[in-house]
Amino acid sequence: MQRQLANMKQSLFDQGYLDEQFIQLEELQDDANPNFVEEVVTLYYRDSARLIHNIDQAFIGAKKVKIECTQFREYCRTGNAEGCKKTFQQLKKEYATLKKKLEVYFQVARQAGPVEKACRPK
Structure with missing residues (x-):
């Protein structure tokens, strides 16, 4: 069984x-706390x-981020480590991409001046 x-x-x-951090956690485990890790x-x-749920609840209309949050939360709930890892990487990617795109959007919006009324894109 040990093998x-x-x-x-x-x-x-x-x-x-x-990675190495897991070994460091294992080194903290002892007879007094055998289930530490x-x-x-x-x-x-x-x-x-x-x-992730908190990020999901703070939803600002970031559709792709919300989808990844929902998927990540489900993988965490079911203990699917591989799914968590893949989805978390995708979540970070979508988050960073959206942040860059919104920074550009708001930069252009400041240059364009005030908008009279919000309108939906076609």
Whole structure:
């Protein structure tokens, strides 16, 4: 069983899911707190899902960001680590892309001056 566990951990490292920080967490685990790493990981998923939910709730019309938030939250809820990782990377990408696009939009809006009425794009 120990060998199987070691192989699983090695696989997680080989696939890029874990790094040196995970080893550092394991080094903090001892007989007094034998489930330390599992508890930290559980808190990580709970807290990250909550934070993503907060981003989702602060929705400003960022459609692609909202879609990724919803998907990430679902992966966190089901414990799908691979889905979480992929979706989180996509969420960061969509967030950064939208931020850049809105910065340009507001720069042009300031130059254009006040708009009398909001209108929907066609």
